[in-house]
Amino acid sequence: MDCLPKVQYLLNFHVQNTCPPLFIEGTIVSHLHHPSPEKQMSSNVVVVLDNGAGQIKAGFAGERDPTTIVPNCTARPLSSKKFLIADQLLSPSEDLTSAVLRRPFDRGYLINPDLQSSIWSHIFSSLLHITPSSSSLLLTEPLFNLASIQRATDEIIFEEFNFRSLFVSDSPSLVHLYEASRRPYDVVSKAQCSLIVDVGFSFTHAAPVFQNFTVNYGVKRMDLGGKALTNYLKELVSYRSVNVMDETFLIDDVKEKLCFVSSDVARDLQIARRRGNDNHFRCTYVLPDGITHTRGYVKDPIEAQKYLTLSEDGELPQSEETDEADQTEAKNKPSERSKVDLTKNEFSLSNERFLVPEMIFRPADLGMNQAGLAECIVRAVNSCHPHLHPVLYESIILTGGSTLFPGFAKRLENDLRPLVPDVYQVKITTQEDPILGVWRGGSLLASSPDFDAMCVTKAEYEEHGSSRCRRRFFH
16 A cells, blocks of 8 residues: 555556646656755755766756766875765866776675765765755665665665655656656657666666556666776777776766767778778877876867768768868878877777677677677567557667767667567657656656655654565565
């Protein structure tokens, strides 16, 4: 009976005739809004904490965007004896070259509760400015979280921070809720069903959601995520150019700015073998020198975007007017853009740009005993009732930071279509902001009128303990 308020609210929420007009053409007009000082000063505050292994998104219920997005780690630069935490790592004046990192999460699960507690404490006191004893908390946790980790988390929340009440949710159900609310007349809302593909920091999940609850027996996991891609790029650059095995923040930046998903790997490998200006993937990244700049940057952003205009045969489109002038200039003046000046700590990238994201689609080609993303999705769908198959294939939603690679959705559709029966339609939708999708779903849920009834209070935790209270959050 504890779950009845949640079930009743979420089912009523999606009835087409009674669905409140929360969104109009992607703009939230009712429950979610921009922050107000009065909201933060209120005694009845609900904090929404999307506690990812890579980043923490924290803010207040009912707002459209989180108040803060910070790395879920601490780091000590070489020039300092003190560890920097959360927002301090985002300061442009901090030189994080070869910084020593400490993360509370490892392989997707919380392994250092004390470190996580210190990061939360900094967020609550310095960034959100809340009093936990007069606040409620909506927290996200990984799928299939271990009971021992759940108990440790509950102890931190209720015994250390003294939060008034707690609600715990998984990411897929919040993404589904947000997308169904944003598009009340779409198949996701009408069928109350979707397939959430979450490419996160540690894992990639294909999770069926039915009536706002994740179908656990249908969830399929790949042990690949953003962290694995960063580590693979570290190895490639270190082997071919300069040792960057200790440069996590730097290589994260390289990955986000320069990597993309190839729609034709065989063709792109041929292009990457060309020399000089004929290699349209080659670009240069400049490392920080600690004096004039403390952050790395792409040497020629225009050169790095050439691949976007390639034709099917791998050539750049050229107009007749500028073709002669470009060829004359190339003969008379050698291009300096493609040259790598090792005295300035630069390195070039070529096929690494698309081989790194390729791990997600064909990990077996790289020696990993993992199924590709398309096969993972098919297995997840086949685990569900056959009546749900056509709806799931028609309502695939991409979320997570790694889905932001250019060409991700197109490549996934190309790989998935041959594996799906022809009678089914395949429709893949990328969230408007894949990094914030989970948090916005949590903000929407936490602003519902029945949210308080869905939470476990501190008094209930003290009376019944963690395991019994957790039964309320069945997912």
